[in-house]
Each structure stands twice: as structure tokens, then as C-alpha cells.
Amino acid sequence: MTNTSLTLNEINELKETALKMRKTAIKMATKAGEAHLGPALDLTEIIVTLYSKIMNYRASDPKWPKRDRLILSKGHGCLALYTILAEKGFYEKELLDTFCTQLDTLFGGHPEVKVPGIEANTGSLGHGFNIGIGMAKAAQIDNFDYKVYTILGDGENQEGSIWEGAMAAPNLNIDNLIAIVDRNHLQVSGRTEKIMNIDPLKNKWESFGWAVQEIDGHDFSQIYNALNSAPFKPGKPSLIIANTIKAKGLSFAENKVEWHHKVPNEEEYRIADKELGLGGLNDD
Amino acid sequence: MMTKEKLDLKSDIATRVVLGKAITDLGLKNEKICTVAADSESRFGDFVKKAPNRAVNVGIAEQNAVSISAGLAFCGKIVFVSTYATFISMRACEQIRTDVAFQNLNVKVVGTNSGFSPGWEGFTHQALEDIGIMRAIPNMTIIVPADGEETYNLVHQLADYEGAVYLRVRGKKDDPHIKNKGKTIIGKAEELKSGEDITIIACGRMVYEAVKAADILSEKNISTKVLNMHTIKPIDKEAIVTAAEETMGIITMEEHNTIGGLGTAVAEILCEKGIGIPFKKIGVNDRFGIPGKTHDIFRHFGLTSENAVKTAEEILG
Ligand SMILES: Cc1ncc(C[n+]2csc(CCOP(=O)(O)OP(=O)(O)O)c2C)c(N)n1
Ligand SMILES: [Mg+2]
Numbered sequence: 001m002t003n004t005s006l007t008l009n010e011i012n013e014l015k016e017t018a019l020k021m022r023k024t025a026i027k028m029a030t031k032a033g034e035a036h037l038g039p040a041l042d043l044t045e046i047i048v049t050l051y052s053k054i055m056n057y058r059a060s061d062p063k064w065p066k067r068d069r070l071i072l073s074k075g076h077g078c079l080a081l082y083t084i085l086a087e088k089g090f091y092e093k094e095l096l097d098t099f100c101t102q103l104d105t106l107f108g109g110h111p112e113v114k115v116p117g118i119e120a121n122t123g124s125l126g127h128g129f130n131i132g133i134g135m136a137k138a139a140q141i142d143n144f145d146y147k148v149y150t151i152l153g154d155g156e157n158q159e160g161s162i163w164e165g166a167m168a169a170p171n172l173n174i175d176n177l178i179a180i181v182d183r184n185h186l187q188v189s190g191r192t193e194k195i196m197n198i199d200p201l202k203n204k205w206e207s208f209g210w211a212v213q214e215i216d217g218h219d220f221s222q223i224y225n226a227l228n229s230a231p232f233k234p235g236k237p238s239l240i241i242a243n244t245i246k247a248k249g250l251s252f253a254e255n256k257v258e259w260h261h262k263v264p265n266e267e268e269y270r271i272a273d274k275e276l277g278l279g280g281l282n283d284d
Numbered sequence: 285m286m287t288k289e290k291l292d293l294k295s296d297i298a299t300r301v302v303l304g305k306a307i308t309d310l311g312l313k314n315e316k317i318c319t320v321a322a323d324s325e326s327r328f329g330d331f332v333k334k335a336p337n338r339a340v341n342v343g344i345a346e347q348n349a350v351s352i353s354a355g356l357a358f359c360g361k362i363v364f365v366s367t368y369a370t371f372i373s374m375r376a377c378e379q380i381r382t383d384v385a386f387q388n389l390n391v392k393v394v395g396t397n398s399g400f401s402p403g404w405e406g407f408t409h410q411a412l413e414d415i416g417i418m419r420a421i422p423n424m425t426i427i428v429p430a431d432g433e434e435t436y437n438l439v440h441q442l443a444d445y446e447g448a449v450y451l452r453v454r455g456k457k458d459d460p461h462i463k464n465k466g467k468t469i470i471g472k473a474e475e476l477k478s479g480e481d482i483t484i485i486a487c488g489r490m491v492y493e494a495v496k497a498a499d500i501l502s503e504k505n506i507s508t509k510v511l512n513m514h515t516i517k518p519i520d521k522e523a524i525v526t527a528a529e530e531t532m533g534i535i536t537m538e539e540h541n542t543i544g545g546l547g548t549a550v551a552e553i554l555c556e557k558g559i560g561i562p563f564k565k566i567g568v569n570d571r572f573g574i575p576g577k578t579h580d581i582f583r584h585f586g587l588t589s590e591n592a593v594k595t596a597e598e599i600l601g
Pocket of ligand 1: 074076124156246323324344371375
């Protein structure tokens with residue numbers, strides 16, 4: 001039993017939002033015929049919790065200087081971000097129809113700062129996390145108390161720049177930075193253990209000076225409690241290892257390497273529709 | 285998988301698909317060949333499975349991939365190291381310059397998914413600067429094959445071509461086959477069409493557009509010389525000078541920034557030789573890419589045979 005500070009009602013609401021986001025993401029990906037769907041689906045619970053319960057922001061004033069910031073360092077998971085930002089009113093939901101279907105769309109395969117609520121251009125791995133360190137440092141300089149959240153892929157942990165940042169953040173004494181590793185054990189060509197093992201991940205980050213917690217990345221209570229208690233140790237940046245299942249929620253795709261960059265075909269859409277109640281591709 | 289079926293090199297087969305087949309065929313014959321991947325290893329075809337001992341995967345770590353390649357090459361290996369053109373040419377740029385190029389090691393750096401071939405992936409993945417960056421590094425030979433067939437032949441030549449190379453290929457689709465091509469010789473432009481009025485010098489995917497433009501122009505009684513400049517460096521100066529002598533204007537076409545790439549290389553030769561001739565660069569005019577279908581992006585930036593025709597007509601007045 002985890003000792004939760006979310007009520008059952010709240011959890012049910014979050015679950016509802018998560019389901020809605022998953023359905024929208026699956027439809028968007030299917031319509032576009034091309035997307036990183038698996039890498040977005042596994043972020044759903046984390047992103048819903050951040051934007052519904054944790055982060056301070058003003059959807060109508062996305063550049064409000066004191067806002068909390070989220071940087072999706074694994075930018076290819078952007079469907080999760082596009083859908084929650086629409087849900088929270090950063091822009092009209094109808095705009096999502098242009099996702100990878102309209103030339104020069106706001107919503108391409110990787111997030112760009114021209115989208116309200118997107119804080120950095122990511123897509124090239126090993127940048128966003130480090131940009132987040134700069135933003136967290138700026139809060140310190142400006143005496144603002146905003147927090148910076150950043151989500152990394154576990155494969156992304158293989159980039160050297162991540163470890164340059166891992167070393168820098170504790171040295172800069174920033175504790176308003178919370179990094180979340182999406183630990184799904186998969187990357188493009190296989191399992192992280194096989195391609196380039198990153199374990200023991202917790203020890204690595206701890207030895208660089210971070211306070212680390214490990215959670216189930218699909219359990220709202222655990223996600224909320226971890227995020228809500230950050231910084232875990234005053235003066236230290238916090239790292240959450242979120243154990244996730246890639247493509248979570250799309251039963252036949254879960255934990256399968258090929259679903260890194262795959263979208264449902266007709267038959268698969270039909271199965272997903274049965275399981276999740278998607279309705280027609282163009283229904284709302 | 286693809287080596288089981290025979291690839292038809294005379295068909296519209298994608299350069300990145302051919303790359304895997306070519307490296308596999310070559311690597312299984314030549315024991316010196318090694319591959320280094322940064323996560324995605326499908327670009328090496330079946331080689332990784334068939335010669336696992338000579339295939340290294342360093343994970344998502346481009347800088348490490350290139351430095352490790354240099355180490356392998358120092359010990360006598362012929363190394364193909366490859367990932368997206370953006371990431372390998374920019375993230376690992378200094379490793380290419382200092383670890384590979386300075387001592388002209390036998391490392392063949394292969395940038396894939398170049399130009400607008402990543403389409404919807406957007407500007408982070410669209411490489412429009414890589415040729416310019418590589419041109420500024422001494423010792424680098426830069427090769428941009430026009431189609432699948434040329435990719436296959438060039439990869440095979442690279443095994444015997446001493447030194448550091450940047451090979452630029454595209455993605456898994458959209459590489460139409462160029463008909464009636466002859467043999468590709470590194471460093472030598474290939475004349476695909478002879479002509480007297482105007483010359484189009486193109487590389488990579490734009491060669492197809494250049495040939496198409498020449499066909500349209502010939503219907504309008506304009507005779508167009510088309511040069512496939514697959515080797516951007518060292519560039520074939522003689523071919524450029526001859527084209528300037530034989531025709532009344534030169535157009536370059538590339539899927540790249542107009543700064544630093546093929547157009548710039550040709551302009552440098554014309555200027556240094558003191559040749560005054562009408563000259564136009566078709567490419568991306570110092571802009572970042574946008575998400576879209578590759579063909580729509582081509583139209584948006586004017587990387588089309590239609591634009592080449594229009595440009596030729598403007599030059600010839
Ligand atoms: C610098 C860089 N190198 C390579 C890529 C290509 N790429 C896109 S996603 C990906 C795998 C990412 O794996 P992981 O970080 O575990 O993310 P997941 O999709 O599993 O959440 C790779 C290699 C990239 N986008 N950026
Ligand atoms: Mg992963």
C-alpha cells in the first residue's frame with residue numbers, strides 16, 4: 001500500500017484524462033500514417049500528472065516568466081505533449097488535425113518552440129535536459145521559485161552530454177530541477193541492456209550527486225508523491241526513474257521494439273477501437 | 285530481410301536500403317570492413333547479424349561512435365560509421381575533423397536520411413548543412429550518390445579508396461532511378477546529357493530533377509548539359525570549366541543550404557578561373573527546414589525540375 005495524497009476521485013479524473021489523451025494520440029498517429037506513438041503513450045500518466053496536479057502555468061500566457069517548465073528531452077515523444085497542451089487550453093484542439101498532415105504544421109514529428117507551451121526544440125537527443133539545467137540556473141539568478149521538469153529516454157542516457165549535465169547540475173547547486181527517466185528498457189534497435197547497458201542507473205545518478213527515487217511510471221499515486229516531494233534533498237537536483245512500458249495502453253504494441261516508430265494499420269486500429277473505444281478516425 | 289531477395293539496382297530503390305545491401309555484400313568479402321552504429325543498425329543490412337564480431341553498436345552516442353571508428357582505423361580496419369546526417373556531421377563534427385580527417389584515416393562516415401528525406405520529422409532531422417561543414421575539413425572526400433545503383437557502386441569503390449570520406453545518402457524511399465547512367469568514378473563528374481545552351485550541375489536526389497528539367501527544356505528547343513557531380517570534394521574543376529565554355533549559363537541544384545554546398549563549390553571554381561557567366565544556385569536559401577511530405581517541401585523551396593526550367597529560361601532570356 002502506498003500512502004497516497006491523491007484521493008480516489010482525483011485518481012479517477014486523472015485516469016479519464018489519460019485515456020482521452022491516449023485515444024487522441026492513437027487517432028492522430030493513425031491519421032498521419034507516421035509517428036513515434038509508442039514513445040508517447042508510455043509518458044501519458046507522467047505528463048497528465050505534471051500538467052494536472054504539479055506544474056504552475058498559465059495556458060493563456062504561456063510565456064509567464066514565473067511558470068514551471070517542462071522540457072521533453074526525448075522530443076520524439078511529442079504526441080503526449082501536443083495532446084495535453086490542447087487539453088489544458090494552450091491552443092484549440094482542432095489544430096491537432098494538422099499533425100504531420102499539413103505542410104509547415106505547428107505539430108511536426110518533433111516539438112518546436114513555435115507551439116505555445118513548448119519550451120525547447122528537441123528531437124536531437126541529449127539537448128533538452130541540458131537546456132533545462134540552464135533554465136533552472138536562471139531561476140536561481142532571478143530569485144524565482146519555479147521548477148524545471150525534464151523527461152529523458154533511457155536510451156538517451158547513452159549520450160555523453162547527459163552525463164556532462166548530470167555532473168554540472170549538482171555543482172551548480174540547483175535543486176529546482178527534476179529529471180525523469182522514462183525507463184522502458186527499449187531504444188530503436190533493441191533493449192537497452194543489449195545495445196548499451198546503462199545499469200546500474202540509480203547508482204550512476206546518485207554518484208553524480210543527485211537524489212534519486214524509483215517509481216512505477218504508470219501509477220498516479222507514485223508519480224504524484226514523487227513529484228510533489230521534490231526536491232528529495234535540499235540543495236540537490238532530483239531524479240525519478242519511472243519504470244514504464246513502451247506503447248502502454250495499446251495492448252498489441254506494448255513493450256515491442258518495432259512500435260518505436262509504427263502506427264496502427266486498419267486491423268490494428270479496429271482492435272484498439274474495441275479495447276479503448278476510439279470510434280471512427282474523424283470522430284471527436 | 286533485404287539480402288535474401290535480390291535488389292534490382294535498376295529500379296527506384298532507396299539509397300539507404302541499398303546502403304545496407306552494399307555494406308553486407310562488401311563486408312562479407314572483405315575481412316577488414318567493420319561497422320559502427322549509434323543505436324539504429326538496420327542501415328548496415330544483414331552485416332550486423334552475419335559478422336557480429338566486426339559490428340560495433342555504441343548506443344545513442346555519436347561522438348563516441350566516430351572516435352571508436354578512428355581507433356579501429358588506426359589498427360588497419362576500414363570502418364563504416366553511420367547514423368542520421370544531422371547527428372553525425374554536427375554532433376560528432378570535431379571527432380570527424382580531429383580524430384579521423386587529420387590523419388586521413390580509413391573511416392567512411394555515412395550520413396543517412398539527409399536533405400529533406402526525413403520529411404515530417406522536421407528541421408532537427410533534416411540535414412541541410414552537412415556538405416558545407418564537411419567541405420571545410422581538410423582531407424575529407426565528399427560523395428553524394430544520385431540513386432540506389434550509384435550508392436551500391438560507390439560503397440564498393442570506397443573499400444579501395446584510401447582515407448576519410450563523407451558519404452551522403454537519403455532515406456528509405458523517394459530515390460528515383462536515373463536511367464542510362466555510366467560508370468561512376470570518384471572525383472569525376474558524369475555527363476548525363478550533353479547540351480549547348482545551359483548546364484545544370486546537380487548532386488544526389490536533385491540529379492533526377494535536373495534530368496527531368498533537361499527533357500522539358502529540350503521540348504522548348506533548349507539544349508541542356510547535365511552533370512552529375514556526385515563527388516563534391518575534390519570537385520571536378522575541369523568539368524565545370526568545360527561546361528562554362530560550352531554553354532551560356534550554369535545552374536546548380538542541391539538538397540542543401542545554398543551556402544557552403546555544391547553551388548558554393550562551383551562558384552568558387554568559376555571565380556578563381558575568372559570565368560564570368562550567368563550563374564544561379566537552386567537549393568535552400570539559408571533557411572531551416574519545415575515538416576512536410578518531402579515532395580511538398582521540395583516544391584516549397586523550389587527544389588524541382590519546374591524551377592530549374594524557369595531558372596534556365598530566365599538566364600537565357
Ligand atoms: C542525437 C540523436 N541521435 C539519434 C537519434 C535517433 N533516435 C530517435 S529516438 C531514438 C531512441 C531513443 O530511445 P530512448 O531514449 O530510450 O527513448 P524511448 O523512445 O524508448 O522512450 C533514437 C536513437 C536522435 N533523435 N537524436
Ligand atoms: Mg527507451
